[in-house]
Amino acid sequence: MSGPPLSGRTAVVSGASRGIGLAIAEALQAAGAHVVRLARSLADTEGDGRTDLTCDVADAGAVARMARRVLDARGAPDILVNAAGVFLISPLAETTPEAFGAQLAGNLVAPFLVLRAFLPAMVGRGRGLLVTIGSVSDHEAFPGNAAYGAAKSGLRGMHAVLAKELRGTGVRATLLSPGPVDTAIWDSVDPDGTPGFTKRAQMLKAGDVAEAVLFVATRRDQVAIPELHIEPRN
Secondary structure (H helix, E strand, O other): OOOOOOOOOEEEEEOOOOHHHHHHHHHHHHOOOEEEEEEOOOOOEEEOOEEEEEOOOOOHHHHHHHHHHHHHHHOOOOEEEEOOOOOOOEOHHHOOHHHHHHHHHHHHHHHHHHHHHHHHHHHHHOOEEEEEEOOHHHOOOOOOEHHHHHHHHHHHHHHHHHHHHOOOOOEEEEEEEEOOEOOHHHOOOOHHHOOOOOOHHHOEOHHHHHHHHHHHHOOOOOOOOOEEEEOOOO
16 A cells, blocks of 8 residues: 655745645645745744744845755755745836835745755756746736736746756756635735625635645656646636
8 A cells, every 4th residue: 555645755845834835835744745844934843744944035045044954954855845925916106116126036036046045956866846836927917916927927937947947857847827816915905895806705725726736746757747827717
């Protein structure tokens, strides 16, 4: 009788203290992986099947120190999920340079730093999976998404280049782009009372995104899924 599909694997998940990142971490752990959860709000702890590390993934120094701890303790991760991100709805003319920069830092620079920290070890080992959580905004334009859309579109471009650079290395890369997901990021927006927005009851759930990540992570090493879009049923 076979064991859990990810038994013996190590997964690193950023943004894993809540929302989509937390759901992904829990799904991977339930599938047998030892999950290293990264978030600014987590305290450094070690438990059965899980390691929590405090890390601001938009801080290059913090990411480098975190990666060294993970690599020294567990080696190159088998699965790396960039799920951390920030969200903003604001018309371009009302978006400050500081807010625009924060969107780029949280949604584009942070995934770059995490990828850069682990990629050499994963390529050196010759196998692994990189999953980047994008958004419907990485390929569709929406009013009020000037900063968020620009960051997520940049993330898509970085993923496309990375996928080409990884050919022949044994490391696979997937960009998972979900439609609207019912998490706390919508609390200040009130999509139910705002025309043009998907109602929260009709949105995807964080668990739907986690199931999609688990699907990708449990394919044979010979199966690559460069992009995966999931969205609420109309």
